[in-house]
Amino acid sequence: MKTAVQFGAGSIGRGFMGQLFTESGYEVVFVDVVPEVVSELNRRRSYPLHIVGEGAQELTVRNVRAVDGRDAEAVASEVAAASLICTAVGASALPAVAKPLARGLARRTEPVNIIVCENMPHPAETLRELLLSDASPELAAFIRDRVGLSEAVVARMVPVQRPTPGADPLLVVVEAYKRLPVDARGFVGEVPRVVGMEPTDNIRAYADRKLFSHNAVHAVAAYLGHLRGYQYIYQVMADDALSTAVREAAWETGEALIRKHGFTREEHAAYLDDLLRRIGSVPLGDTVARVGRDPVRKLAREDRLVGGALLAMEYDIRAARLAQAIAAALLFDEPGDPSAGELQRMLAAEGVDAVLRKVCGLEPDHPLATMVKQEYQKLR
Numbered sequence: 001m002k003t004a005v006q007f008g009a010g011s012i013g014r015g016f017m018g019q020l021f022t023e024s025g026y027e028v029v030f031v032d033v034v035p036e037v038v039s040e041l042n043r044r045r046s047y048p049l050h051i052v053g054e055g056a057q058e059l060t061v062r063n064v065r066a067v068d069g070r071d072a073e074a075v076a077s078e079v080a081a082a083s084l085i086c087t088a089v090g091a092s093a094l095p096a097v098a099k100p101l102a103r104g105l106a107r108r109t110e111p112v113n114i115i116v117c118e119n120m121p122h123p124a125e126t127l128r129e130l131l132l133s134d135a136s137p138e139l140a141a142f143i144r145d146r147v148g149l150s151e152a153v154v155a156r157m158v159p160v161q162r163p164t165p166g167a168d169p170l171l172v173v174v175e176a177y178k179r180l181p182v183d184a185r186g187f188v189g190e191v192p193r194v195v196g197m198e199p200t201d202n203i204r205a206y207a208d209r210k211l212f213s214h215n216a217v218h219a220v221a222a223y224l225g226h227l228r229g230y231q232y233i234y235q236v237m238a239d240d241a242l243s244t245a246v247r248e249a250a251w252e253t254g255e256a257l258i259r260k261h262g263f264t265r266e267e268h269a270a271y272l273d274d275l276l277r278r279i280g281s282v283p284l285g286d287t288v289a290r291v292g293r294d295p296v297r298k299l300a301r302e303d304r305l306v307g308g309a310l311l312a313m314e315y316d317i318r319a320a321r322l323a324q325a326i327a328a329a330l331l332f333d334e335p336g337d338p339s340a341g342e343l344q345r346m347l348a349a350e351g352v353d354a355v356l357r358k359v360c361g362l363e364p365d366h367p368l369a370t371m372v373k374q375e376y377q378k379l380r
Contacts (some may be wrong), residue, residue: 001063002083007031007097009041009066011158012088012117015172018061019049020180021084023195029078030066031097040170041066047170052283055176072100079104084192087127088117088154098130105131105147106139111188113148115197121302124149124186150186152197153206155179155214157278159286175284181206205261212253212311213272216304218279220249220321222292223328227379230288237280247276249321253308256315294339295332301361305329309368323368327375330355352376 004021006013009032021028032038041047042065049059067074079085079101089097105112116123128149132140157175184191184199191199200206218233224245225236237243250272258268279286298304305326309319330347334340346355352373353364362369 001025001027003027003029003078003081004084004086005029005031005078005082007069007085007087007101008089008093009034009037010088011172011174012154012156013086014047014061014170015049015158015174016154016156016178016180017086017088017115017117018047018064019059020178020194020196021086022061022063024193026063026084028061028064029082030064031069031075031078032066033069035068036169038066038068044170047172048168050171050173051176052173052285053175053278053281056283057176069097069100072103075100076104076107080107082112084113084115084194086115086117091118091120091123091126094118094123094127095130098127098133102131102135102139102143105143106136108142108146111146111148113150113187113189113192115150115152115182117152117154119154122151124151124183146188148186148188151183151203151207153181153203153210155210157281157284157286159284160290173284175278175281177278202261205257205263208261208311209257209263209271211304212257212308213250214275216253216308216322217246217250217272217275218291219298219304219329220325221246221279222288223295223325223332225288226292226332226334227328232282233286233288233291234280234282234284236288237276243276243280245321245324247272249325250276252312252317252319252322255317256308256311259315260311289334289337292329292332292334292340293337295329295337295343296339296359299326299329299343299359306360306362306368313368319368320371323371324375324379326360326368326372327379330372330376331379 004026006017006028009030018028030041046060046062049061051057067078087097116127131143156177178196180197181200182197183203184201221233221236224242230236254268254272309322312319332340333344356362356369
């Protein structure tokens with residue numbers, strides 16, 4: 001049977017890719033470093049997946065097993081025999097994954113494709129550089145010629161899983177959304193047939209839409225909702241004034257994306273309607289704290305809010321709602337979020353101009369910075 005080696009058995013690995021691969025006829029071999037997850041997957045060879053909201057159902061994902069990611073030899077052996085490989089480990093863990101991955105690739109003669117499901121800029125190129133960094137000339141030639149690396153845009157929402165005493169450690173709760181745009185140009189040979197996978201020659205359009213629509217809209221809801229004291233995103237979307245603000249922010253970036261990438265207005269309107277319905281899902285139970293966490297990263301110049309506002313302004317769209325959301329993010333003081341604490345300390349010690357320069361990459365006299373400061377004073 002063909003096998004898919006899935007690096008990362010977390011919310012995306014188990015909660016999304018494992019389902020797609022098993023539905024496509026693969027045996028899934030998870031690579032993870034959590035001993036309980038590895039042992040339970042090997043004991044049961046399955047795990048439960050609860051789909052909530054529209055299309056709710058309870059699934060059992062079967063024909064799976066796991067290896068411990070700390071066992072480099074075992075990981076390399078699985079990579080050497082894999083029919084398809086996927087990563088969903090997070091940007092910080094990607095360098096550690098690259099080492100046993102390269103070790104396994106060095107044993108191959110047959111080409112293989114790697115789907116890269118990492119939430120970072122240009123993840124496929126980053127992984128290729130990591131694989132080539134210590135490669136022998138022979139392995140480097142094999143990677144360049146016979147290893148495909150395809151960037152994927154993951155938009156299935158998986159809220160923070162809240163373990164309770166006696167709960168199944170393998171259970172993942174997700175929404176039903178099951179579309180996975182991938183870079184068709186990144187594959188070698190025939191594009192693998194995977195349920196839900198949508199190869200495209202313009203992955204940048206879908207990556208931009210994920211960042212500046214999906215991620216940005218979610219962040220707007222979280223930061224505006226935090227100021228109102230809401231705990232859940234669905235509460236924000238049930239507030240008429242806030243849901244209007246979120247929709248208006250969605251169209252600030254939406255107009256820019258239509259002009260930049262050629263999405264039709266009807267297509268993008270349908271996308272936004274579906275997105276706003278999904279983030280307002282009550283059964284999903286996504287929290288303001290989860291969606292808003294790490295505001296320092298999410299306020300970076302190239303990220304969802306500032307980047308989205310700058311994109312809108314590039315097309316002469318006044319990013320008023322996004323500026324309001326950026327100001328709200330500056331006031332995000334969620335307890336237990338180290339990034340939020342760091343941001344508040346910076347504001348107290350250095351002032352808003354310094355934060356806009358250091359965190360957001362905006363000079364104090366930039367038109368967007370001026371709008372943000374006006375909103376910041378109002379919100380304070």
